[in-house]
Amino acid sequence: MKVLVPVKRVVDYNVRVRPRPDGTGVDTAHAKMSMNPFDEIAMEEAMRLKEGGVVDEVVAVSIGSGDCQDTLRSALAFGADRALLLESDTTDFEPVVISRILAAVVAEEAPDLVIMGKQAIDDDCNQTAQMLAGRLGWGQGTFACRLEVQDGEARVTREVDGGTRTVALSLPAVVSTDLRLNEPRYLKLPNIMKAKKKPLDRRAVAELGVDLTARTRVVAVTAPPERGPGVRVASVEELLDRLKNEAQVI
Amino acid sequence: MTVLVIAEHDHHTLAEVTRRAVTAATALDGDVHVLVLGQDCAPAAQQAAALSGVAKVLVCDAPLYAHPLAESMARAVLARAGEYTALVAAASSQGKDLMPRVAAGLDVSQVSDITAIEAPDTFQRPIYAGNVLARVVCEEAIKVLTVRPTAFAPAADGGQAEVVAIPAGEDPGLSRHVDATMTRSERPDLGSARVVVSGGRGVGDEGGFALLAEVADALHAALGASRAAVDAGYMPNDCQVGQTGKVVAPELYIAAGISGAIQHWAGMKDSRVIVAINRDEEAPLMQVADYALVADLNQALPALRDGLKALAEKGA
Numbered sequence: 001m002k003v004l005v006p007v008k009r010v011v012d013y014n015v016r017v018r019p020r021p022d023g024t025g026v027d028t029a030h031a032k033m034s035m036n037p038f039d040e041i042a043m044e045e046a047m048r049l050k051e052g053g054v055v056d057e058v059v060a061v062s063i064g065s066g067d068c069q070d071t072l073r074s075a076l077a078f079g080a081d082r083a084l085l086l087e088s089d090t091t092d093f094e095p096v097v098i099s100r101i102l103a104a105v106v107a108e109e110a111p112d113l114v115i116m117g118k119q120a121i122d123d124d125c126n127q128t129a130q131m132l133a134g135r136l137g138w139g140q141g142t143f144a145c146r147l148e149v150q151d152g153e154a155r156v157t158r159e160v161d162g163g164t165r166t167v168a169l170s171l172p173a174v175v176s177t178d179l180r181l182n183e184p185r186y187l188k189l190p191n192i193m194k195a196k197k198k199p200l201d202r203r204a205v206a207e208l209g210v211d212l213t214a215r216t217r218v219v220a221v222t223a224p225p226e227r228g229p230g231v232r233v234a235s236v237e238e239l240l241d242r243l244k245n246e247a248q249v250i
Numbered sequence: 251m252t253v254l255v256i257a258e259h260d261h262h263t264l265a266e267v268t269r270r271a272v273t274a275a276t277a278l279d280g281d282v283h284v285l286v287l288g289q290d291c292a293p294a295a296q297q298a299a300a301l302s303g304v305a306k307v308l309v310c311d312a313p314l315y316a317h318p319l320a321e322s323m324a325r326a327v328l329a330r331a332g333e334y335t336a337l338v339a340a341a342s343s344q345g346k347d348l349m350p351r352v353a354a355g356l357d358v359s360q361v362s363d364i365t366a367i368e369a370p371d372t373f374q375r376p377i378y379a380g381n382v383l384a385r386v387v388c389e390e391a392i393k394v395l396t397v398r399p400t401a402f403a404p405a406a407d408g409g410q411a412e413v414v415a416i417p418a419g420e421d422p423g424l425s426r427h428v429d430a431t432m433t434r435s436e437r438p439d440l441g442s443a444r445v446v447v448s449g450g451r452g453v454g455d456e457g458g459f460a461l462l463a464e465v466a467d468a469l470h471a472a473l474g475a476s477r478a479a480v481d482a483g484y485m486p487n488d489c490q491v492g493q494t495g496k497v498v499a500p501e502l503y504i505a506a507g508i509s510g511a512i513q514h515w516a517g518m519k520d521s522r523v524i525v526a527i528n529r530d531e532e533a534p535l536m537q538v539a540d541y542a543l544v545a546d547l548n549q550a551l552p553a554l555r556d557g558l559k560a561l562a563e564k565g566a
Contacts, residue, residue, distance in 0.1 A: 017378045026382055096359045124377050125362045127350035134354035139321055139424035142347045159487050160343040163432035169425050179494055215389040216359035222383050230540040236553040239543050247523045249502040
């Protein structure tokens with residue numbers, strides 16, 4: 001069985017980004033970049049399936065500038081067998097465009113399962129996995145906190161409002177990962193060194209012949225309104241008094 | 251223009267988040283229809299029809315929709331999509347699961363988790379864990395939108411829409427419901443509670459959370475949690491407040507033993523009054539809370555519970 005894992009290069013989750021003063025975008029020029037945390041969970045899950053003997057090949061794919069090579073090298077250090085970089089000057093394609101590109105990759109690679117993060121922590125869209133599944137006409141197991149693959153089925157326990165739901169999907173299928181699916185492994189130096197020798201193919205996105213246009217665009221970004229400074233209270237009594245008489249919320 | 255809202259319900263009761271999605275839909279300037287997919291879901295359809303601003307309710311009552319499976323639901327929505335200029339659902343776990351699949355079926359972009367409607371084609375949405383607000387212009391012929399429930403008030407009753415039954419679609423045969431485990435609680439729903447009491451790693455253990463629950467009960471509040479508390483197993487997953495969990499905006503948010511990582515802040519920063527109680531006065535949340543109390547939770551939580559009870563007795 002073959003698994004495809006799409007990974008995204010994003011501003012590291014610990015970095016607090018700010019809009020540029022002219023509102024044209026977010027200043028990421030010098031920010032630390034990392035693999036999207038949900039994609040790390042997807043990589044980890046793919047590796048566990050491989051180590052469990054269910055999967056024999058894991059292919060990582062990323063779409064964007066040449067810098068995405070770093071992200072793919074991390075995926076290879078996780079244990080992916082090979083990686084594919086679809087290069088483009090545009091680094092912020094809409095999810096609908098990403099889903100078109102990934103559908104073209106799926107057509108070529110013919111994986112049995114696509115495992116990917118439920119959302120990227122930069123655009124916070126939470127769309128791409130669902131769009132890919134819809135486009136391919138495959139079943140989808142979104143927000144997975146547990147995944148079992150057996151007898152040609154993926155059994156996915158999903159985190160939903162109010163609890164969890166388990167679905168059985170016929171393969172091929174798309175699964176998107178939630179935080180509690182697993183704890184991604186720490187990448188060890190020997191694996192990072194080994195990853196440098198693994199195959200990483202680079203191709204131009206344009207070669208796929210996919211429509212790269214989207215009719216939705218971000219026209220301005222702003223900082224959210226700041227909250228005024230708060231006060232320190234000395235005791236529970238003072239807190240209750242202020243909540244009752246000043247803020248009038250109790 | 252006509253807007254279709256895809257309803258969320260448990261067949262008997264229309265979800266609060268759908269009432270909020272209807273409010274957003276009416277702001278899009280057009281007729282609002284509601285699609286109810288379910289099994290024995292007439293009560294939910296009637297509640298949708300009674301919402302102010304709803305012109306028509308389409309009901310598809312079939313065993314195929316006994317469980318909210320995106321594969322079947324998306325097909326049903328796509329069958330009607332051509333009649334509408336916008337398709338709207340709450341940015342709940344169901345809406346997030348369903349709507350991008352619908353958008354892909356139409357090959358259009360989706361605008362996720364909108365917090366404001368500036369014009370029928372211009373929306374505001376938070377990105378980067380709420381640290382940045384983006385103004386998004388969507389020129390798709392059919393707009394596919396999910397709506398952040400806390401940003402819109404629930405639609406009031408007072409409508410009298412016609413209810414029209416529509417035939418079920420075919421089963422795409424891609425997925426099958428196995429089981430569901432729902433957390434039962436007598437407390438108010440986290441997403442719409444007026445007061446939320448949340449605990450983090452600093453609350454300590456299950457005993458600490460039992461104490462926190464007593465504080466929540468004294469306030470008729472919902473219980474929330476940070477990721478650390480959920481990961482430690484003190485609270486169920488669906489209590490997590492944050493970028494990847496629930497987004498809440500209550501009148502009062504009390505954070506006990508929560509340091510306040512960016513990801514947690516994203517889920518509660520629009521609360522009207524924020525209280526942080528923490529032993530660590532350097533914790534990020536202590537710097538931005540409206541009221542910050544440096545205290546040991548083992549002492550502060552019982553005192554808070556007793557104080558609230560005393561206040562309630564005095565008021566009664």
